[in-house]
Amino acid sequence: MGHQPNINDMLLEVKNISLSFGGVKVLSDISFDIKRNEIRAIIGPNGAGKSSMLNIINGFYHPQQGEIWFNGHKRVSEKPFKIARQGIARTFQNIALFKGMSTLDNLMTGRITKMNTNIFWQALWKGPAEREEIQHRERVEQIIDFLKIQSIRKTPVGRLPYGMQKRVELGRALAAEAKLLLLDEPMAGMNLEEKQDMCRFILDVNDEFDTTIALIEHDMGVVMDLSDRVVVLDYGRKLADGTPDEVRNNQTVIDAYLGVVHD
Amino acid sequence: MFYRESGDFKATYNKDQQIFTIALDRWFVILFVAFAFLVVPFLINDYWEKSVLVPVLVWSIAALGLNILVGYCGQLSLGTGGFMAVGAYASYKLTTAFPELNMFIVVLLSGGITAFVGILFGLPSLRIKGFYLAVATLASQFFLVWLFNKVPWFYNYSASGMIIAPERFVFGIAITGPNAPPWATYLFCLTIVVVFALIAKNLTRGRIGRSWMAIRDMDIAAEIIGVSPLYAKLSAFAVSSFYIGVAGALFFSVYLGAAEPTEAFGIDKSFLVLFMIIIGGLGTIFGSFIGAAFMTLMPVLFKNIMVGGLGWPTDLVAHLILILIGGLIMFFLIVEPHGLAQLWRIAKEKLRLWPFPH
Numbered sequence: 031m032g033h034q035p036n037i038n039d040m041l042l043e044v045k046n047i048s049l050s051f052g053g054v055k056v057l058s059d060i061s062f063d064i065k066r067n068e069i070r071a072i073i074g075p076n077g078a079g080k081s082s083m084l085n086i087i088n089g090f091y092h093p094q095q096g097e098i099w100f101n102g103h104k105r106v107s108e109k110p111f112k113i114a115r116q117g118i119a120r121t122f123q124n125i126a127l128f129k130g131m132s133t134l135d136n137l138m139t140g141r142i143t144k145m146n147t148n149i150f151w152q153a154l155w156k157g158p159a160e161r162e163e164i165q166h167r168e169r170v171e172q173i174i175d176f177l178k179i180q181s182i183r184k185t186p187v188g189r190l191p192y193g194m195q196k197r198v199e200l201g202r203a204l205a206a207e208a209k210l211l212l213l214d215e216p217m218a219g220m221n222l223e224e225k226q227d228m229c230r231f232i233l234d235v236n237d238e239f240d241t242t243i244a245l246i247e248h249d250m251g252v253v254m255d256l257s258d259r260v261v262v263l264d265y266g267r268k269l270a271d272g273t274p275d276e277v278r279n280n281q282t283v284i285d286a287y288l289g290v291v292h293d
Numbered sequence: 294m295f296y297r298e299s300g301d302f303k304a305t306y307n308k309d310q311q312i313f314t315i316a317l318d319r320w321f322v323i324l325f326v327a328f329a330f331l332v333v334p335f336l337i338n339d340y341w342e343k344s345v346l347v348p349v350l351v352w353s354i355a356a357l358g359l360n361i362l363v364g365y366c367g368q369l370s371l372g373t374g375g376f377m378a379v380g381a382y383a384s385y386k387l388t389t390a391f392p393e394l395n396m397f398i399v400v401l402l403s404g405g406i407t408a409f410v411g412i413l414f415g416l417p418s419l420r421i422k423g424f425y426l427a428v429a430t431l432a433s434q435f436f437l438v439w440l441f442n443k444v445p446w447f448y449n450y451s452a453s454g455m456i457i458a459p460e461r462f463v464f465g466i467a468i469t470g471p472n473a474p475p476w477a478t479y480l481f482c483l484t485i486v487v488v489f490a491l492i493a494k495n496l497t498r499g500r501i502g503r504s505w506m507a508i509r510d511m512d513i514a515a516e517i518i519g520v521s522p523l524y525a526k527l528s529a530f531a532v533s534s535f536y537i538g539v540a541g542a543l544f545f546s547v548y549l550g551a552a553e554p555t556e557a558f559g560i561d562k563s564f565l566v567l568f569m570i571i572i573g574g575l576g577t578i579f580g581s582f583i584g585a586a587f588m589t590l591m592p593v594l595f596k597n598i599m600v601g602g603l604g605w606p607t608d609l610v611a612h613l614i615l616i617l618i619g620g621l622i623m624f625f626l627i628v629e630p631h632g633l634a635q636l637w638r639i640a641k642e643k644l645r646l647w648p649f650p651h
Contacts, residue, residue: 088517114519126514128507130576138500139507143519145500149528155495160307163499167306206518 040099041066041210041242042087047096049082049266056082057093057266064210069236069243071257073250073277075286078263080246081123084212087244088120089113101209115143119208121199123215123246129188133179133198136187137170140205170205176238177201177231193224200231204239211235213245217252225249229256254278262286312494329483334476342475343548348589350482351543356569356581357493358536363567364575365497366529367509368418372430374562375437376534378554379407380541382447385456388469388546389449396461396468396546400485403542404535410437411534418526422512434563441554455553458546469546478547485543489536494578496532505529506576537566572625574634583633591618 043063049056057079064070072080085091087098089110098105100116119140128136145166151159174180177197182190187198196216203211216232217225229252235241247253253260254274262269262283270280277283301316303309313319337346355373362368383403387394414433418426441447448456460470467473468481496502504525507515516522545552552558565588573584592614599610629636643650 090513090517109521110517111519111521114517120517122514126511128510128515130510131503131506135503135506139503139515139520140518142500142504142507147500149496149501149532152499152501153492153495155499159495159499160310163310164306167310171306202518 377541380538381545407538415530574632580634
């Protein structure tokens with residue numbers, strides 16, 4: 031087993047990741063780490079490779095080079111659903127809820143990695159399948175209470191307003207009780223009030239559930255307030271890495287965001 | 294005023310998760326099933342058996358099966374006729390090879406064999422989606438029918454190439470063959486339908502059903518949150534083919550009695566079942582029943598009105614029925630694209646508030 035004793039407080043480390051699609055280099059030689067129980071922000075201009083980075087972390091893309099260490103083990107290249115079972119959950123930039131299902135069913139689907147009665151018990155329903163269902167329902171109801179979405183429990187998510195859908199999607203990711211939660215622009219397109227709610231939820235998740243969070247967000251105010259450390263990407267390269275204050279005062283970051291005259 | 298849920302409080306998750314959450318619904322369904330089991334067998338005659346009840350029951354199972362695949366898992370299939378043929382030929386081979394076998398077991402085994410074939414033809418679904426998958430399953434339709442025509446072993450080398458259901462029994466009562474009493478075939482089919490509808494409901498409301506719907510609604514997100522696409526898709530194909538195989542076995546051995554693959558299990562059957570679930574409502578159990586009833590009973594109803602009631606010539610009526618059914622399909626799809634089950638759901642929502650909708 032590849033234990034590395036001196037960095038036990040690291041939940042995730044990506045080392046020298048390079049990803050390209052054909053001739054397009056998306057990420058080149060990116061390394062950073064995520065400590066247990068921190069909120070880690072990944073920022074950068076559009077097209078910087080932030081979402082690709084998340085896609086690599088949850089196994090949807092397989093990088094050409096580099097390695098990923100999760101929870102003290104070097105990770106072999108695996109299908110996304112197996113990586114989800116190791117304890118990585120995420121939300122998506124464009125809402126990726128299951129539109130035909132109710133809020134409750136969406137959250138229950140989030141717990142799918144934890145359910146395992148076989149198809150024959152499921153067909154019978156009475157017995158193990160029902161017990162499992164109720165046991166997980168109780169957990170899901172706690173999340174519903176936490177996110178204050180009791181009133182839309184049975185509503186098909188396709189009918190919900192945008193802000194609510196974002197909240198349900200967070201709920202679905204929470205339901206997985208993952209070690210690492212990847213949030214891809216959780217506040218995109220929200221109004222101020224919804225953003226405040228969402229910030230509160232993210233902080234509470236971090237506190238109450240001891241979940242480590244990796245966050246992509248464009249709202250710099252939010253990023254600087256929420257996160258413990260920030261990594262900045264631009265055109266597939268890492269520009270900076272550090273606490274919000276360090277990043278804020280980093281000249282290359284300022285240049286990348288504000289633009290400079292190249293000479 | 295009468296149909297409502299107020300005062301009906303659910304104190305446990307168990308109660309909240311039951312199939313019919315509204316007491317009136319629950320009682321109505323229980324009474325309806327009790328009526329079907331206890332009263333109808335005493336009233337049934339040959340006409341009602343052959344043209345109304347048994348076809349509706351048999352097609353309901355086929356529609357349930359296809360609805361699991363198309364409506365719940367989102368994998369479009371045009372191979373229904375071929376899979377029904379697998380069920381039919383499996384039941385034929387089993388009844389002729391093991392004459393003593395109980396028909397229930399024959400039907401279940403036929404379903405099992407079809408499930409296996411379904412998994413095999415479901416493998417392309419791991420790579421292709423939507424219309425392309427429909428074309429791939431279409432290939433299975435033609436291949437299976439061709440196979441049953443070409444390989445004499447399947448029809449026991451009979452000269453005509455047809456398969457004829459021998460007389461077989463359940464607990465000493467004939468279920469197949471010309472001497473089977475109407476109430477027996479009806480009860481046989483009804484039992485299977487009720488059991489399988491319950492199983493379908495159980496599967497679709499639990500973990501497996503949610504993984505199917507997750508694949509249907511957004512397959513990439515489903516995979517990322519932990520649904521195995523391989524397992525979800527192939528289990529949907531297996532369960533769906535199992536149902537369709539059971540339907541095929543019943544269709545051949547109980548309903549038709551004799552069959553020839555090109556005629557009985559052609560591509561038109563695939564489309565018929567697909568129409569049933571589209572009209573009835575994709576992704577609902579109730580929709581499978583209502584769609585099957587609609588597609589099998591409407592022609593009977595029109596025929597009775599026009600030939601029996603108005604005395605029009607039979608050939609004219611036959612064509613008129615095609616036009617009318619086509620028109621009705623279009624009408625219902627324009628009024629409610631989500632099918633008759635959705636219309637019913639809306640009606641129930643309205644009924645809950647009636648007569649004070651505000």
